[in-house]
Amino acid sequence: MWWDSGAGRLLLDRARDILPRWIERLQPETVLQLGQPLFWGMPPGTERTWVLLNDGAALPPEAYLQVCGACPDMPFAPMRFDLVIVPFCLSRMGDPEAVLDECWRVLRPEGHVLIMDFNPGGSLSFMRRWRLWRRDRAWPWRRPFLPLGKLRTLLENQDFILKEGRYFQYTLPGLEKNAQWMELVGDRWWPAGANAYLLLAQRRDPERPLVGLATPVKLRRERRKVSSEAPAAYDHSELG
Known part of the structure; x- marks a missing residue:
């Protein structure tokens, strides 16, 4: 798996x-x-309910509540979660807009989506091009990385309000610990050269406008209204 490599x-x-x-x-x-990657063997915050939408990788059953399914068609009831974490998933999705639409659907009013993805301007993007040019079949990232500007547009079109974001991880693949100093100067002198970015957005509901919103947000005409009394998507006892 690529996440076991030095760069991963x-x-x-x-x-x-x-x-x-x-x-x-x-x-x-x-x-x-x-989906993947899995950041912790046991997720932080034992007082929270953590659910992993497992799209194919096997994980210890005691670490997370696991549900098998596809990201563009999540098997959950509407308004089920306070936070959806999307870790490096959109770059391998054929339809990232459908994934974000599902994130909006399963979030509770004013819930958040936290997206981490690869930066097209980083060294990993150049590595991707090199590996594809060499026809390296072991390289997992075949699709072009999703630019931050395009992601911002997709989120705004899906009725999300952008809250904040940042670039991170500047160390060049191959240098590993010998280039940790780049993490210290990257944010200040070379933010667009990071290998990854993080973006936080909040679900906006037409019926519950956020206080302090200065400009109207484009709303999707075809989105159906969902009831806040929607049943839970699963029963803990059935997940065993």
């Missing part, structure tokens, strides 16, 4: 450092993570 471990280590602080600020009661 560097990116995972940096993500593990960043994610807990963002999650603690949001204080979600129910969290959904889409």
